[in-house]
Amino acid sequence: MAISTKLEMRQSQSLIMTPQLMQAIKLLQMSNLDLVAYVEAELERNPLLEKGDAADAGPGGDEEPEPREPAGDGPEASDWMQNDLETGAEAIASRMDTDLGNVFPDEPGVPASPDPALLKAGDSYKNATSSSTSEDYNLEAFVAEEASLGASLEEQMHLALSSEADRLIGGHLINSLDENGYLYLDLAETAELLGVDLARIESVLAVLQTFEPAGVFARNLAECLKLQLIDKNRFDPAMAALIDNIELLARRELAALKKICGVDDEDLVEMIAEIRALDPKPGSAFGSSPVQPVVPDVFVRPANDGSWTVELNSDTLPRVLVNQTYYARIIKTARNVTEKEYLTDSLQTANWLAKSLDQRARTILKVSTEIVRQQDGFLSYGIAHLRPLNLRTIADAIGMHESTVSRVTSNKYMSTPRGIFELKYFFSSAISGTVDGDSHSAESVRHKIRQMIEAEDPKAILSDDTIVKILRDEGVDIARRTVAKYREAMKIGSSVQRRREKNARL
Known part of the structure; x- marks a missing residue:
C-alpha cells in the first residue's frame, strides 16, 4: 500500500462538556462543607450573586420561597440556558454513562432577588457600620489556642538544657x-547531619526522655512503657523482664511470662494491670484537632401513618439569588463590548x-427517599x-x-x-440464602x-467452622473464608486469641 499525504472529509459525533456541565457534576459529589466553601468563593467572584436568607428554603425545607420573576429573562440568558440544556445535557445523557439529563430536567427559572436595601437618608454611618460588624462578629475567634506537644516540650527544654x-x-x-510522641529517627545519621558526636545526641535524648508527658521520645512501644514505669518508680527487675518480652503478653502466653519474670499468678496479674494503665500514645493528647461532628444532609423521621418522612437539612443547603435588577441597571452603563460580555457571562454563570x-x-432528596423505601426493614427493626x-x-x-446515584x-x-x-452504608x-433463594446483606x-x-462462652469459644454452621442453620449460605475475612475486617481475633484473652480476664 502506497504511503502518501491526502485530504479526507469525515462526519462524526463527539461529546463536548461545557464548563457549566462539569460544574454541575462536581457539585453533585461535594460534601456540605465543600459546597459551602465553593459557593462562598462564587459569591465573592460574581457580582450578580447574593446570599439567600433562611426564608428561601429549597426542596424539603420548612418554608417555600415566594414566587419571583424567573431569572434569565434577557435574550442572551434565555437562549443560552435553553440551548445548553437541550444540546448539552441530552447529548451527554444519550452518549455517555452519565445521567445529566436527570440532573437538569426542564424546570422554571431561578427566582430573582429584590432590589438591594438602600440606607435611608437619616441613617448614620455609625449605624451602617455597626450592623455589618455585628454580622461578622465571631465568638469562636476568641477561643484560646490549644497547646501543642512541640510547644510544651520546648518550654521544658529551655529549662533543662x-x-x-x-x-x-x-x-x-x-x-x-x-503525633503520638515517638521518635523514629536514626541517631547516627542525625549526629552526622548536625556535625556532633553520637554520644552527645544520646545524652540530650536521655534528658528529653524525662520530660512530661512520660513516655515521649521513645523509639518503640517497649521503651515508651519503660519510660512511664521509671517515672512511676515501678521499673523493677520483674517488670523489666515483662517489658523485654512484651510480645508474649500480646499473645497471652501467661505461663511463659510467669517463668521468665519469676513471679506467681497474683503478681503477674498486678503487673499486667499496671501495664494496661499506661498510655501507649503519650503525645496524642496534645495538639489534637477538634472532632468535627457529622452534619446530616437528610433527616428521616417516623410519620403518623407508619411511614417515614424524608426531608433535607436546610442548614446545609447554601442559597444564592440572582440579582436581575442590578444586572438590568448596570448593563445600561456598560461602556464597551468587553464589559457587556463580562456582565452577560456573570449572569449566565449565576443562573446556572x-x-x-x-x-x-x-x-439528593429523590435518592434518599428511595433508599428509605428500600431499607424500611432496617429503620423499623435494626441492622x-x-x-x-x-x-x-x-x-x-x-x-x-x-x-448519578454514586x-x-x-x-x-x-x-x-x-x-x-x-x-x-445502605x-x-x-x-445467598439456603432457603427459598432469599439473600442477606453482607x-x-x-x-x-x-x-x-x-x-460466646469463654469456655466454649466459637471457631470459624462453628460460626459457618450456625449461620447456615439460620439460612445464610456462607463459606468459612468469608467468615474469616469479615472477622478480620472487624478486628476480631481468631478463636485461639479470644480464648487466651477471655481466660486472662477470668
Missing part, C-alpha cells in the same frame, strides 16, 4: 516526633449555579433486617443513571432514628457474626 548546642539538638529531635444547587438538592442493595436498583427505581451518595449523611449513617453486597451478616462472638 543550658547549652545552645544542646538546645539545637533538642529542637531537632522535638521536630522529628510524630442557582439552578445546579436547586437540582442538586432535589436529586439484622438490612437488605442487600446496589446502585442499579436505586437508579432503575428513580429513572437515573448509576453514576455521586449523590458520596460524602452525604442521613440522620435516622437508629443513628447517622453515610448514604453508601449499599451492601448480597449473600452488613447484616457481619453484625450477626459480631453478636455471636460477643455472646
Whole structure:
C-alpha cells in the first residue's frame, strides 16, 4: 500500500462538556462543607450573586420561597440556558454513562432577588457600620489556642538544657516526633547531619526522655512503657523482664511470662494491670484537632401513618439569588463590548449555579427517599433486617443513571432514628440464602457474626467452622473464608486469641 499525504472529509459525533456541565457534576459529589466553601468563593467572584436568607428554603425545607420573576429573562440568558440544556445535557445523557439529563430536567427559572436595601437618608454611618460588624462578629475567634506537644516540650527544654548546642539538638529531635510522641529517627545519621558526636545526641535524648508527658521520645512501644514505669518508680527487675518480652503478653502466653519474670499468678496479674494503665500514645493528647461532628444532609423521621418522612437539612443547603435588577441597571452603563460580555457571562454563570444547587438538592432528596423505601426493614427493626442493595436498583427505581446515584451518595449523611449513617452504608453486597433463594446483606451478616462472638462462652469459644454452621442453620449460605475475612475486617481475633484473652480476664 502506497504511503502518501491526502485530504479526507469525515462526519462524526463527539461529546463536548461545557464548563457549566462539569460544574454541575462536581457539585453533585461535594460534601456540605465543600459546597459551602465553593459557593462562598462564587459569591465573592460574581457580582450578580447574593446570599439567600433562611426564608428561601429549597426542596424539603420548612418554608417555600415566594414566587419571583424567573431569572434569565434577557435574550442572551434565555437562549443560552435553553440551548445548553437541550444540546448539552441530552447529548451527554444519550452518549455517555452519565445521567445529566436527570440532573437538569426542564424546570422554571431561578427566582430573582429584590432590589438591594438602600440606607435611608437619616441613617448614620455609625449605624451602617455597626450592623455589618455585628454580622461578622465571631465568638469562636476568641477561643484560646490549644497547646501543642512541640510547644510544651520546648518550654521544658529551655529549662533543662543550658547549652545552645544542646538546645539545637533538642529542637531537632522535638521536630522529628510524630503525633503520638515517638521518635523514629536514626541517631547516627542525625549526629552526622548536625556535625556532633553520637554520644552527645544520646545524652540530650536521655534528658528529653524525662520530660512530661512520660513516655515521649521513645523509639518503640517497649521503651515508651519503660519510660512511664521509671517515672512511676515501678521499673523493677520483674517488670523489666515483662517489658523485654512484651510480645508474649500480646499473645497471652501467661505461663511463659510467669517463668521468665519469676513471679506467681497474683503478681503477674498486678503487673499486667499496671501495664494496661499506661498510655501507649503519650503525645496524642496534645495538639489534637477538634472532632468535627457529622452534619446530616437528610433527616428521616417516623410519620403518623407508619411511614417515614424524608426531608433535607436546610442548614446545609447554601442559597444564592440572582440579582436581575442590578444586572438590568448596570448593563445600561456598560461602556464597551468587553464589559457587556463580562456582565452577560456573570449572569449566565449565576443562573446556572442557582439552578445546579436547586437540582442538586432535589436529586439528593429523590435518592434518599428511595433508599428509605428500600431499607424500611432496617429503620423499623435494626441492622439484622438490612437488605442487600446496589446502585442499579436505586437508579432503575428513580429513572437515573448509576453514576448519578454514586455521586449523590458520596460524602452525604442521613440522620435516622437508629443513628447517622453515610448514604453508601445502605449499599451492601448480597449473600445467598439456603432457603427459598432469599439473600442477606453482607452488613447484616457481619453484625450477626459480631453478636455471636460477643455472646460466646469463654469456655466454649466459637471457631470459624462453628460460626459457618450456625449461620447456615439460620439460612445464610456462607463459606468459612468469608467468615474469616469479615472477622478480620472487624478486628476480631481468631478463636485461639479470644480464648487466651477471655481466660486472662477470668
